Amino acid sequence: MNCFHMLFRHRRLIWNLTLLDFRLRYAGSRLGLLWMLLAPLLVLGAYLLLFGGILRVRPDLSSTGLEYGLLIACGLLPWIGFSEGVTRGTASVLAQRNLIKSQVFPMELFPVSAVCAGLIGQLCGILLLLVLLGLQGMLGLNLVLLPFLLILQALFTIGLVWFLSCINIIYRDTSQVVVLMMVLLMFVSPIAYTQEMAPAGLKFVVELNPISYLIEGYRNALLYDQFPNIRKLAIFAGLAFLVLLTGHRYFMRLRRVLPDYV
């Protein structure tokens, strides 16, 4: 559990690093932080156009375009937060090679701050979504689950990224593979569809994808105002803790030799 202790002890540093991460990402760009909302909106628009407009997908026949849009947004926002955290986090340690080579720095924090940056972007989108849902009168009590979901997502992503960023230093191919995996994973994540819409024969693919549990959780809390399936949530929570602790152990074991490889 010294992993949680470490995260807590460095909370201010993590926060500052995250801010720096944002500044770095948008340094020199005209629209700056606006991209944080603009990017998901554009992707959302594309999804709506493709699935709602062209392919005419509907979760059920009665639902309107707006409802479908909200459904996509509920899946898309966590997805973007997750995939951004993973891709940027994987490269984060290597990106700081100059620093690592010459200074003592708790480098395990770079992946953490990359994940946090992704989550903050996601949170901004979700806040906007909440406003929209509020206007529709669709918000309910199950909203209290939101922070819980965010934390679970953070733990899962941080653990994963600890592992990936380490490997990325030794095998630089990792970040390429990760980008590819993210594309593939996106297709099997129920973003523009729901788990129920998958054909019975292929359902297991979605079930095997841990992100689908997460997305379902967000949908239940935000859109349907339902208490999420406890079994599924427990599976994801267990997985998140497992990944976090394993990732932490792995990173800490390798961190001593990492400066030789960067």
Add this chain to the structure above:
Amino acid sequence: MYKLYRSRPYRLLDFLGLRVGQAARYFEEFWALQDVTLDIARGSTVGVIGRNGAGKSTLLKLLSGAGAPTRGEVMLYGRVSALLDLGTGFHPDLTGHENIFACGLYLGLDRAAMETLYDKIVAFAELGPFLHQPVRTYSVGMHMRLAFSVATSVPADIQVIDEVLGVGDAYFFGKCVQQFRRCQEEGRTTVLVSHDHATVLRLCTRCLWIDRGVIAADGTPLEVVAAYTQSVYEERDRAAEAGLSVSGAEVAPAQALRRSGAVGVDSVQFVKAGGVPSRVFSIGEPMIVRIRYHSRVALPQAVVSVTVYRTDGVTVCNAISSMDGAKLDLAEGEGTIEVVFDKLMFGPGEYTVSVGLYPSLDLADSASMQHAVIWHKPQTFLVRQPAGVVMDLGVVRQPVQWRAFAGIEAGASGVATREKR
């Protein structure tokens, strides 16, 4: 006290296979440093010299904590600030201003702590309007100024600085020297790698010469720099010799002379006016360099050269007998040659001498320089400040005349002032 215990071998593994394991066949081992044991006392300024790839930077990396020794341990007592690379942790797209705070973050200083240091850092770096420009627009010198300023301004007990001073201009270098002095007064321990031996001599209280991963010499800067310089010359001569032996028959006679020991320089002595050998001279005093040689053949066209080097490697003067119009007709057997320096005009400091004995020498042909029988054992002499003078008298004691006049007319000197056209 800050102690560095058995900072023994450091291993860079050449990564070839698919495993990070210990299986030796996956790796080619390269020990950048081996059997290095040293203590560095608090408050000392240690210069590290040595050739490229000798392990200097690895040592600094170990000291900064950025690298872990494969075997052995490093014990540091205090907070370390490291400047190992130009612009460590600088983000090219952020401005200098933003980078200062980013650096602080990496050094574990929060914004408030950095705020108090900010003015000092900015004042020292003197970036002017560039402070608010992205760092990618900076010149190497500006980059270095900012990096150096940050590294030396943040609170630390130990600072570790790699060869970066070389990129600053003379003005900034002077400021760096002052900054170092200030750090010394504060009791900060500094370990500094430099290829500029004058810097080491000027700033350091101790010097380490690292050669192929081991400490070749450890002592006062003067001693160590002299030993290192000597080895560089020897290496150069050996390389020249190796090159010549390949280049063929033309040089063979001179080579043969030296190889066979037919001609050789036996000793070099420094002698005072009264004929007493000495190693210490005062400015303006006469000095005689006495060279004893032997030759099994007569050398009717011999040329002798006496080259004086400063310990930082600068050639101060090169006296060549043929250039001074001296005809040396050396008979076979043993003999003595004396080179008389009427008045030593060198400034205070330590000098090394190398003597060359050439069977013949064509000054217009640089290759003929190589035919020498060169004597190069470390032989140094010291030039002292005149008693009671503490002021730095410079590199050369150039004889000058002084005149003073009343009024502002300089005409009385007899030198016509040139008019502007």
